[in-house]
Amino acid sequence: MNREVCYDGVWRREVGYGVPAFCDHPECRAVIHRGLEHVCGGTALGSAGCGLYFCEKHLASSLQLCERCLSDKPPFSPSGEHRDWLMHKLTHPHWCYWREANAAEVERIRREMQQTMTVTA
Numbered sequence: 001m002n003r004e005v006c007y008d009g010v011w012r013r014e015v016g017y018g019v020p021a022f023c024d025h026p027e028c029r030a031v032i033h034r035g036l037e038h039v040c041g042g043t044a045l046g047s048a049g050c051g052l053y054f055c056e057k058h059l060a061s062s063l064q065l066c067e068r069c070l071s072d073k074p075p076f077s078p079s080g081e082h083r084d085w086l087m088h089k090l091t092h093p094h095w096c097y098w099r100e101a102n103a104a105e106v107e108r109i110r111r112e113m114q115q116t117m118t119v120t121a
Contacts, residue, residue, distance in 0.1 A: 006044075010051055011078050014085070015039075022079040023055040025066070030055035031082065040066040040075075050075035086113060 004018030017035035022028070032038045034053045041049025042064035049069045060070055068075050086109050089095050099106050 020082045020084045023058055024052035024076055024079045025058040026076055040069055
């Protein structure tokens with residue numbers, strides 16, 4: 001079984017070493033992956049922390065917790081998806097069944113990416 005990518009039902013997004021992502025700290029756009037060394041709590045799907053993913057700067061390495069979990073505060077909101085990940089989901093052959101089963105989501109992602117390209121052009 002491929003463990004590079006799995007689904008986090010709590011945050012409703014894919015996680016794993018194969019998922020390029022942004023740090024979930026709201027003031028950071030560092031590019032990371034959603035592997036275990038970046039997850040708050042240090043375990044799959046963050047069972048010991050909030051389960052969000054952070055760069056080295058925003059994850060206390062000794063405890064592997066974010067600042068919110070260290071302070072016993074509610075978690076940050078998760079960051080948006082990285083463009084490379086969205087393109088992978090829209091184009092890679094292994095995601096064809098997901099695209100067929102999630103046509104509305106595929107269309108939403110395409111519109112969002114088109115708008116982003118229009119704004120930055």
